[in-house]
Amino acid sequence: MQLYINKAEGLKEIKERVSEVFKLYEVILPESREASIFLKPNLNANMNALTGNTTDLRLLAAVIEELKGRGYNNITIGEGTNSGYYRHGISVISRLKVDALAGYHGVKVIDLNYSEPHLVEFEDGVKASVARDVVDADFLINIPKLKTHFEAGMSVCLKNMMGCLIGQENKKKTHKSLARNILHINEYVKPCLHIVDGLIAMEGLGPTRGMPVKTGLIIAGTDPYLIDLTCARVAKFDYKKVVTLRVAEALGRLTQEHHSYVNSLDIKDSEREFAPPTAGFLATFIHSPKRQKYFLAIRNTRLFNYICSTKIAGKILYATGLRQDVFIDDEMHCESLSIDWKKCTRCGKCDKYCPVGIKLPDDLDKKGNGCIHCLYCFMICPEKAIIYKGKLGFVSEQLRQYDEIVRKIA
Numbered sequence: 001m002q003l004y005i006n007k008a009e010g011l012k013e014i015k016e017r018v019s020e021v022f023k024l025y026e027v028i029l030p031e032s033r034e035a036s037i038f039l040k041p042n043l044n045a046n047m048n049a050l051t052g053n054t055t056d057l058r059l060l061a062a063v064i065e066e067l068k069g070r071g072y073n074n075i076t077i078g079e080g081t082n083s084g085y086y087r088h089g090i091s092v093i094s095r096l097k098v099d100a101l102a103g104y105h106g107v108k109v110i111d112l113n114y115s116e117p118h119l120v121e122f123e124d125g126v127k128a129s130v131a132r133d134v135v136d137a138d139f140l141i142n143i144p145k146l147k148t149h150f151e152a153g154m155s156v157c158l159k160n161m162m163g164c165l166i167g168q169e170n171k172k173k174t175h176k177s178l179a180r181n182i183l184h185i186n187e188y189v190k191p192c193l194h195i196v197d198g199l200i201a202m203e204g205l206g207p208t209r210g211m212p213v214k215t216g217l218i219i220a221g222t223d224p225y226l227i228d229l230t231c232a233r234v235a236k237f238d239y240k241k242v243v244t245l246r247v248a249e250a251l252g253r254l255t256q257e258h259h260s261y262v263n264s265l266d267i268k269d270s271e272r273e274f275a276p277p278t279a280g281f282l283a284t285f286i287h288s289p290k291r292q293k294y295f296l297a298i299r300n301t302r303l304f305n306y307i308c309s310t311k312i313a314g315k316i317l318y319a320t321g322l323r324q325d326v327f328i329d330d331e332m333h334c335e336s337l338s339i340d341w342k343k344c345t346r347c348g349k350c351d352k353y354c355p356v357g358i359k360l361p362d363d364l365d366k367k368g369n370g371c372i373h374c375l376y377c378f379m380i381c382p383e384k385a386i387i388y389k390g391k392l393g394f395v396s397e398q399l400r401q402y403d404e405i406v407r408k409i410a
C-alpha cells in the first residue's frame with residue numbers, strides 16, 4: 001500500500017507537490033503521449049474553491065501543466081455538476097472559470113451532463129447512464145475536494161465519481177442505494193490516480209453550506225478506500241459515519257490492512273477535528289434511513305420537481321435546510337481588477353493564489369496578463385486592496401456568506 005500526503009502553500013508549492021505525485025506514480029502513466037487523459041474535478045456548485053466547495057483551480061492548473069510537461073496533449077476536464085444547476089441551465093463550469101482555465105492551457109472541457117450516454121447496471125436492477133467520455137478515457141484522474149457531506153458523511157474520492165452520471169435523471173436513479181452505487185461506479189470507471197484537494201477543505205454542513213477550513217493538504221494515490229480513510233483520519237471523523245467506507249468494509253473492500261496503514265501514518269500535525277455535517281431538524285428527520293425512501297419516491301415525481309423549480313419553493317427549501325443551494329440566475333461580469341495602492345501592504349498573499357501565475361500585485365492591471373477572473377486574489381486580500389469593477393451577480397451571495405471567513409483563513 002502506498003499514499004502521498006504533503007502540505008502546500010501557494011501555487012509554486014502546489015506545482016512542486018503535483019510533480020512529486022507524478023514522479024511517485026510514474027509507472028502507471030500511459031506510455032503513449034497521444035493517450036486521452038480525463039481530469040474529473042469536483043465542481044459540484046458555483047461556489048469557488050476558497051469556500052471549500054469545489055476543486056481548486058491551482059491544483060487543476062498544476063496537474064495540467066505537469067501532464068503537458070510530460071508530453072501529454074490530449075487532456076479533457078469534465079464534470080456533471082449538481083442536478084439543481086443543471087435543471088436551472090446554469091453552467092457551473094463557466095461560473096467557476098474552469099472553461100477559462102482550460103482555454104488558457106489549451107485543453108478541452110466538457111459538461112458531463114450533456115455527454116453521450118453509456119448504460120451501466122447499478123444495484124437493484126437499476127440502469128443509469130454514465131458519461132461515455134469518462135468510460136472511454138485511457139487515463140482517468142480523479143481530483144476531488146475534501147469535505148464533510150450531509151448525506152454521505154464525507155465526500156472525497158469515492159463520492160466524487162457520482163459526477164460522471166449524466167444529468168439529474170440518472171443521478172436520481174442511483175440514490176436509493178446511494179453508498180453501494182457510489183462504490184459501483186468507482187469499480188466501473190476505475191480512476192487510475194486520485195489527487196485530493198485538501199488545500200481549503202470544507203467542514204460542517206457540506207457539501208454546500210459548510211465552512212472552509214485550511215488544511216493545506218494534497219493527498220494522492222491509486223486506492224480510493226485508502227485515501228478516503230486517510231481523509232477521515234485527517235478530519236478526525238469516525239470512518240463508520242462515512243457511508244461509502246462503512247459499506248466498503250461490509251463488502252470486504254476496506255480491510256484491516258487499510259486500517260493498519262492509515263493508523264501507522266505520521267500525520268498528527270495535519271489532523272484537525274472537522275465540524276460534523278449536522279443539518280436542521282426537518283432535513284435530518286426526512287433524510288433518516290427509515291424515511292428516506294418515502295422522500296425519494298416523492299422527490300422523483302414530476303409535480304414535486306415542478307414545484308421545487310419555482311422561486312418561492314426554492315426559498316422555502318433553502319430556509320428550512322432541505323436544499324443547500326441557492327440558484328441565482330444573475331451572471332457575474334468582471335470588467336477589470338485593479339490595486340488600491342494606498343491599501344496594499346505588499347503582503348504577497350495574492351501571488352500565492354493566482355492559478356495562472358500572474359505576478360501579483362504588480363501585474364494585476366497590466367493588459368493581456370491572462371487573468372481568467374477567478375476572483376481568488378480579490379477574495380483573499382486581507383486589506384481589501386483589490387478593486388473589482390463590473391457586475392458581481394451570483395458572486396454577491398458567496399461574498400455575503402464567506403467574505404470574512406475566507407479572508408481570515410487564506
Ligand code: SF4
Binds near residue numbers: 339344346348384
Ligand atoms: S494580498 Fe492584498 S495587500 Fe497583499 S499584496 Fe496582494 S493586494 Fe496587496
Ligand code: SF4
Binds near residue numbers: 337354358371374
Ligand atoms: S489575477 Fe486574480 S482574478 Fe485574475 S486569475 Fe489571478 S487570482 Fe484570478
